[in-house]
Amino acid sequence: MAAAAAAVVRRTACGVRYSLGAGATSSPLLALVHGAPGSSRDFRHLTDAIERLGAPLRTLSVDLPGHGESPPFPDGREPTQPEMASALWRAVEAATADLSPPPPVLLLGHSIGGHTVLSAAARRPVAGVVLLAPVNVTPHRALLNDTGFRWIVRPLCLLLGRPPWKAALGGLAEAWFKRVLGFPRGVSRAELEWVHRRVAWLDFAAAEADARALRAPVLHAFARDDALIQPGKAMELRRVLDACAARDGPRLDWPSGGHNVQKTRAQELATALTEWVARVAAAGERTSASAS
Incomplete structure (x- = not known):
């Protein structure tokens, strides 16, 4: 039986600072990616709500380079989405390096972090993707x-x-x-x-291409009173996601909650998220069993 992590720990991997939540090491790992500006602290309401539910889910909250406690790239690299995605994967690798077999990994992106996780999922297989009030496939109001x-x-x-x-x-x-x-x-x-x-x-064409290439379940959520991103833009991305059955998943559309739904809708989101992750993990286990 896998050991359980006793408490939240703070670590650094290749200059990327991250927080690893409590939970069984065999549980699915949910990597949380903030927007800009932002940091791992943007998800404290959501991670607290997930832990209160006692769900078999472990969280990994990162400070991307140039944010929170992580410095910018020391060699002068620009913060393109591929570079930020690589930094995210370094944190995931560090958090799962000693685990065998490695747990299923899901990626959650808020705001500009949505582009980051789409870029990351285009580079390596993931069990699922969560997009919260994400920057979409065309520029928005802000x-x-x-x-x-x-x-x-x-x-x-x-x-x-x-x-x-x-x-x-x-x-x-x-x-x-x-x-x-x-x-x-x-x-x-x-x-x-x-x-x-x-x-x-920001590369909106690349983000759309990454979304269309994605072959993993997706939870998409936004609030209609978002002051930065209008609902029509959110629906553009949703139509892209809905074009492929492999990207099926919860579609949460709240009348209020603003841009930071991971805070204002933390409890509802945590409930929907943990129930969905359980279904995704079960589906993955059935697929692995049939393949063997």
Whole structure:
């Protein structure tokens, strides 16, 4: 019988800081990926709710490079989704290195983290994917939609990566993120600069291609009063997901809850999530048994 983890532990793998929740080491592992700005602490309400349910599910909450307690890439790499996905997999590998057989791995992404987990799932097989208020397959309201992103937001974010423009426009960009978009006032200028770079490297066409290539169950959830991402954008992604039966899974559509549904809808989400993971794990065991 697999041993049970006694408590939440904090570890670092190749510069990526992560929190590994309590639970049996043989339980499915749910890797939680935040948005931008963000950190592993964004999921504390959800992980607490999961633990209160006593579900056979273990959580892994990461601080992606440049966020929380993880520094940016030391060699100057840009925070593209493939690079962030590789950083995520390093944390997963570290958390499961001593486990044999390795547990089923599911990936959960919130906001921009949705693109990260789609990129990660395109590179290695996963048992399932969870998308919470994700950045979708076309630019949304907070990015000034398609035309605004192409001609204003992305060029501006690229300019903010250059020292002269960073000094001239950094304060304006900070005001936009904090006052207009409602990002936490405690977010540092350094992390916001990293957020600019993540936004500049958003690739919506690649995200759509990753979603269409995915062959794993998907739980998709959003709230219709999300101030950053309008419902129509969420439904664009949902139609892509629904185009393939292999991506079947719960479709949660709440009237309220805002952008951070992992906090505002933590208990409902934890219940739906743990029930779904149990079904996914059981289906995986049946498939393994029939294959052998």
